[in-house]
Amino acid sequence: MTKESNKELSSEQREELVKVLKARFEKNSHRHEGLEWAKIEAKLEANPEKLWSLNEMERTEGEPDVVGYDEKTDEYIFVDCSIESPKGRRSICYDRAALNSRKKFPPENSAMDMANDMGVEMLTEAQYRALQELGPFDLKTSSWVQTPDNIRKLGGAIFCDRRYDTVFVYHNGADSYYAARGFRGALRV
Known part of the structure; x- marks a missing residue:
């Protein structure tokens, strides 16, 4: 049922998404105190398939943002942070x-x-x-x-x-x- 079989973003789409995520990260620092955007961005760049999923979250108006870090798995946790349930x-x-x-x-x-x-x-x-x-x-x-x-x-x-x-x-x-x-x-x- 996937509408898009190609789960890759163009370099322009990746750039734009990272820009949106970074701006949201900086605007809502209370959600992720002590975390550094540079480390998160490096993780995103190393995992393009995750960027595709984040883009889907953004496309459906979920406004994903980092809400935590799991030290055991070395993973950052993004969650939909739209004020209301995502419209899409x-x-x-x-x-x-x-x-x-x-x-x-x-x-x-x-x-x-x-x-x-x-x-x-x-x-x-x-x-x-x-x-x-x-x-x-x-x-x-x-x-x-x-x-x-x-x-x-x-x-x-x-x-x-x-x-x-x-x-x-x-x-x-x-x-x-x-x-x-x-x-x-x-x-x-």
């Missing part, structure tokens, strides 16, 4: 099984399929809560998060949002979809 990833159900089960008015795609096509991981509940420590996100929208197997086997899926200065975790049928619900991705570089 809304009105989708949870996964392929849910999409296939829709008899009437199926959505165009599912969150898990889109994440896979983009080369990113959908956030877990813990990652979503960690993101909320960096600022208020999803005040008007909501985001699907990885759902435990026991819930998914029963037909459900979970999503999160922030209301009343509190992060809420809710459930819905995995086949449901709403104009204000999408998903946020994470990418390790």
Whole structure:
């Protein structure tokens, strides 16, 4: 289902994306205190396939930014930091099984399929809560998060949002979809 079989960016696209990512990194230093852009940029240049995934995050209006560094794996962690759930990833159900089960008015795609096509991981509940420590996100929208197997086997899926200065975790049928619900991705570089 990948729309683009070529997962490489032109040198101009890479340059423009790195410029956008650097500007966002510098503007939002509270998200990644103690991290240096030069080291992140070197990692990006050494991993062009990750740049393609970051471009997909950007193209779908996720506004990816660095939110951490994993010392054990020597990887920087990028997460969608758009204030609301990314516009280019809304009105989708949870996964392929849910999409296939829709008899009437199926959505165009599912969150898990889109994440896979983009080369990113959908956030877990813990990652979503960690993101909320960096600022208020999803005040008007909501985001699907990885759902435990026991819930998914029963037909459900979970999503999160922030209301009343509190992060809420809710459930819905995995086949449901709403104009204000999408998903946020994470990418390790």
